[in-house]
Amino acid sequence: MDIKTLQGDFIEAIFGGDKSSAVSHVIGDDLLTAEQRFGIYKGSVHGILTQALGTMFPVCKALVGDKFFDNMCDLFINEYPPKTTYFAEYGGDLPTFLSTFEHVKDIPYLADVARLEWTRQIVWHAKSVEVADFSALSELNEEQQSNVVFQLAKNMHLIESEFRIDELWFAHQPDTDVKLEDIEINHAVKLIIRKDQGTLKISMMSKDENDRDFWDFLHAISLGYNLERLAEQYGEALGNHLSQGIEGAWIQSFTTE
Amino acid sequence: MSNNTNLIKTALTGIMATGLLAVTSSAMAGKPGMEKCMGVAAAGKNDCGTSEHACAGMSKTDGQAEEWVYVKEGTCTKLAGGKIKVGKAKMK
Amino acid sequence: MKSQNTISTKNPYNKNKIQGCGIGLRIDHFDVIEEQKPDVPWFEALSDNYLLEDTLQRNYLYHIRNDYPITFHGVGMSIGSTEPLNMDYLKRLKKLKDEVQPAWISDHLCWTSAHGVVTHDLIPLPYTTDVAKHIVDRILQVQDFLGEQIVIENVSSYLQFKATDMTEWDFINEVTSHSDCKLLLDVNNIYVSAQNHKFDADEYLFAMPAERVAEIHLAGYEDKGTHLLDTHSRPVTEPVWDLFKKAVKHVGDVPVLIEWDNDIPPLERVLEESATARKYQQAVLSKESPNGH
Numbered sequence: 001m002d003i004k005t006l007q008g009d010f011i012e013a014i015f016g017g018d019k020s021s022a023v024s025h026v027i028g029d030d031l032l033t034a035e036q037r038f039g040i041y042k043g044s045v046h047g048i049l050t051q052a053l054g055t056m057f058p059v060c061k062a063l064v065g066d067k068f069f070d071n072m073c074d075l076f077i078n079e080y081p082p083k084t085t086y087f088a089e090y091g092g093d094l095p096t097f098l099s100t101f102e103h104v105k106d107i108p109y110l111a112d113v114a115r116l117e118w119t120r121q122i123v124w125h126a127k128s129v130e131v132a133d134f135s136a137l138s139e140l141n142e143e144q145q146s147n148v149v150f151q152l153a154k155n156m157h158l159i160e161s162e163f164r165i166d167e168l169w170f171a172h173q174p175d176t177d178v179k180l181e182d183i184e185i186n187h188a189v190k191l192i193i194r195k196d197q198g199t200l201k202i203s204m205m206s207k208d209e210n211d212r213d214f215w216d217f218l219h220a221i222s223l224g225y226n227l228e229r230l231a232e233q234y235g236e237a238l239g240n241h242l243s244q245g246i247e248g249a250w251i252q253s254f255t256t257e
Numbered sequence: 258m259s260n261n262t263n264l265i266k267t268a269l270t271g272i273m274a275t276g277l278l279a280v281t282s283s284a285m286a287g288k289p290g291m292e293k294c295m296g297v298a299a300a301g302k303n304d305c306g307t308s309e310h311a312c313a314g315m316s317k318t319d320g321q322a323e324e325w326v327y328v329k330e331g332t333c334t335k336l337a338g339g340k341i342k343v344g345k346a347k348m349k
Numbered sequence: 350m351k352s353q354n355t356i357s358t359k360n361p362y363n364k365n366k367i368q369g370c371g372i373g374l375r376i377d378h379f380d381v382i383e384e385q386k387p388d389v390p391w392f393e394a395l396s397d398n399y400l401l402e403d404t405l406q407r408n409y410l411y412h413i414r415n416d417y418p419i420t421f422h423g424v425g426m427s428i429g430s431t432e433p434l435n436m437d438y439l440k441r442l443k444k445l446k447d448e449v450q451p452a453w454i455s456d457h458l459c460w461t462s463a464h465g466v467v468t469h470d471l472i473p474l475p476y477t478t479d480v481a482k483h484i485v486d487r488i489l490q491v492q493d494f495l496g497e498q499i500v501i502e503n504v505s506s507y508l509q510f511k512a513t514d515m516t517e518w519d520f521i522n523e524v525t526s527h528s529d530c531k532l533l534l535d536v537n538n539i540y541v542s543a544q545n546h547k548f549d550a551d552e553y554l555f556a557m558p559a560e561r562v563a564e565i566h567l568a569g570y571e572d573k574g575t576h577l578l579d580t581h582s583r584p585v586t587e588p589v590w591d592l593f594k595k596a597v598k599h600v601g602d603v604p605v606l607i608e609w610d611n612d613i614p615p616l617e618r619v620l621e622e623s624a625t626a627r628k629y630q631q632a633v634l635s636k637e638s639p640n641g642h
């Protein structure tokens with residue numbers, strides 16, 4: 001018997017593949033068949049991972065209900081088995097999974113809520129890093145300057161959605177006064193999620209045009225646009241946006257690649 | 258090209274003028290424009306956000322996925338949908 | 350030999366201070382521990398929860414280890430796996446160890462990951478001489494890397510492999526003696542497996558190498574009718590208390606730990622359980638002269 005094969009057969013069967021090879025390694029008896037005994041492990045793995053996903057995505061879970069969530073997780077777990085030893089890193093594929101999952105087509109905002117919850121987790125655990133010394137920018141020559149690429153603060157992420165997912169999220173927090181019944185879900189939002197002084201902030205950019213423009217500017221930075229390209233796109237507004245970005249510590253550092 | 262070069266030069270001079278070389282993340286608090294619409298969730302002290310690892314087994318019935326339950330019994334059923342409420346903004 | 354950082358030198362505890370009946374450290378109890386500083390002889394931290402840096406959990410652990418002796422207990426080592434040792438995991442574990450200085454590090458005699466996939470569950474092994482050799486090899490590598498003896502725990506199981514050709518207790522003796530590691534004797538796991546596979550728990554228990562036992566685990570299982578499931582969600586049951594008393598007789602005055610991982614009750618309830626363990630342990634020790642001490 002090759003233990004490597006045995007472990008491969010188990011992994012295959014635990015995550016939704018063919019069970020026959022895994023079961024063939026196991027002794028059955030009058031109390032439980034080999035398949036049932038194997039099933040205890042499959043159930044245990046799925047139970048452990050479903051619980052972890054429920055902790056990571058509590059709002060998604062509340063939205064669809066426990067039963068639906070449990071069943072959905074079984075399919076997700078089979079499609080995306082964990083490759084990481086740390087629960088904090090498992091579940092990042094759920095938004096992608098949900099965006100094509102046929103049984104949630106009637107609640108198309110669910111994938112975005114999952115994205116918000118995942119982002120919340122990343123932001124919450126992000127290191128707070130010292131802000132770079134931006135005065136060094138003035139020492140660069142013109143060509144270097146136009147090639148400068150900025151990095152956003154790691155404890156901040158941007159999310160855009162067709163739906164009012166920010167209110168949806170807040171409606172599920174304890175002591176909230178956002179009522180689910182009052183949410184106008186079909187309302188596009190541009191959100192900034194960040195950690196500040198031990199609290200998590202989910203901010204929606206106001207209707208103020210300059211604010212929304214600023215969100216787009218930060219978004220362009222997150223896409224890796226260099227100064228040349230930013231100048232192209234934002235023209236006269238570049239100066240203001242850049243000062244605001246650095247002043248507010250939205251922009252954390254730069255590189256001159 | 259030269260227009261962009263000028264824009265960049267102006268922008269960078271602007272940054273230097275603000276003299277913000279020792280900004281910390283705390284300086285972000287209360288910046289104008291950023292938090293007009295939504296509130297702040299104070300994450301609880303115990304809110305580590307992830308499940309705990311454990312060396313305990315769990316049970317979840319094998320084959321549950323086959324008898325798929327389509328019914329959503331969660332809070333999504335409470336969402337009204339099309340209602341529009343202008344100005345229902347939460348200040349913080 | 351060990352790197353000394355600022356945190357470690359402040360810790361007043363050392364290996365000798367792990368004594369009596371401790372409990373597993375759970376996130377649910379962080380606040381009450383910090384606020385009330387309850388009288389607990391030591392905490393066992395599930396190391397895998399603290400391996401990512403700059404997390405809230407890790408900060409809590411830094412605080413708690415200043416007030417209590419700590420041991421580490423993990424599930425991610427996957428010592429029985431056929432894939433290469435997870436060096437990222439071991440490096441993180443070593444760094445955390447240097448910072449927190451636990452009295453010892455334990456993990457399970459099983460596999461949790463293989464072929465690049467992590468199950469996060471404890472899956473048993475076929476018990477053969479070849480598998481024992483494979484594991485001895487890996488334990489030696491881990492001990493070499495961490496620079497200390499590790500502690501290996503017997504697991505609960507719900508299945509047996511056709512390939513198995515030796516008893517679980519022979520397998521444990523083979524592995525621990527050849528790798529010269531310590532043993533974490535989970536009395537509840539012995540009982541659960543004995544019931545599930547119809548073997549004699551006493552025979553298993555008394556075959557354990559008493560001199561290698563660094564720690565005893567106790568927990569509560571769930572009776573599923575067809576099998577017992579080691580859920581750590583209940584109080585310790587009567588038959589397990591009975592087996593525990595025999596275990597104390599066998600191994601002597603060894604630190605005991607209560608594990609409670611699901612349906613976690615308030616801290617006081619877990620402490621009640623450890624007080625009960627202490628009471629039974631003392632009663633046995635005062636009657637018997639400990640033989641493994």
Ligand SMILES: [Fe+2]
Pocket residue numbers: 312502535566608
């Ligand atoms: Fe245990």
